[in-house]
Amino acid sequence: MAGRTAWFPGHMAKGTRQLEDISKKLDVIVEVRDARAPELTASPVIKRLAGRKPVWIVMTKKDLADQDVTSQWLSFYKGKGREAWALDLLSRQIGPLRQAFSRCKPSYRELRVAVVGIPNVGKSALLNLLVGKKAAVVGGIPGVTRGVSWYKGGDYLVVDSPGILDPRSGAAVQKALAWLGCSKADVIGGYDTVACSLIDYLQRQNLWHFVEEKWGVPADPGDTVAVLEGIGRRLGCLVSGGNVDFTLAGRRFLESFSTGKVGRVSLETPLSRAADALAAEDDESLEDEE
């Protein structure tokens, strides 16, 4: 079962220090979050960087999120006086963000922007669109960018930064980040364990119908392992003797979910935060350990 060991490799601690060092030189910090869970995927380092610099929220992967829920988040942040956008970076449509940047650009030099956030939310993909070329490496696994680097292009000088997680977050939050591809399921508990936690969450949040419609696997709130077994059979994740390979089934389920193949599923709304549900789960498991 998952322990409380966080995935927090050395480049994350180093990246935090590097960002602190350069933050004084910036005009705007863009905090990149996943539109499917924008509070859960908030950056743990923003508070240490912000100071008097404006921090804009860019929710990426809008194409993978529930459209109505994304509209609710935009209204929510607007109501809090925050600058916020929801973008599908694969469509390359970032016109409104560019227009807002152009209003902040000093006349005598490029606008200095940093893209900051947890792993795999699309920081490097956004940077490439801003500078207008494939400057930074983009990849579908967390931990692709390892250091802080400046890139120049058009009217921008943009800092790419490694995805940085909170090493103190509880096991349930760490697992939830792995559902979205922002943490490593194999490191924080195993694909099958993390997949079962997602099955449990989707059932509890009345979101299981997406999976049932796609693969015809019914819910079973009392037995997430049986549900994963059903998914494994449906996806053909079998070992000799016809038994399900749970590790493979978990991995395939998580990959399908995080890349939107299960459907446009938002994990939280402004009125129903994932972190609240998950923190309660962490409290329960702590009590069990005591």
Ligand SMILES: Nc1nc2c(ncn2[C@@H]2O[C@H](COP(=O)(O)OP(=O)(O)OP(=O)(O)O)[C@@H](O)[C@H]2O)c(=O)[nH]1
């Ligand atoms: N569907 C969809 N995929 C996106 C979007 N933005 C980024 N991606 C994908 O998300 C994955 C991660 O993108 P990156 O730009 O490498 O993310 P990152 O935040 O730089 O990740 P690290 O460097 O690992 O911290 C890639 O497979 C991108 O193609 C989006 O708006 N929609």
Ligand SMILES: [Mg+2]
């Ligand atoms: Mg990157």
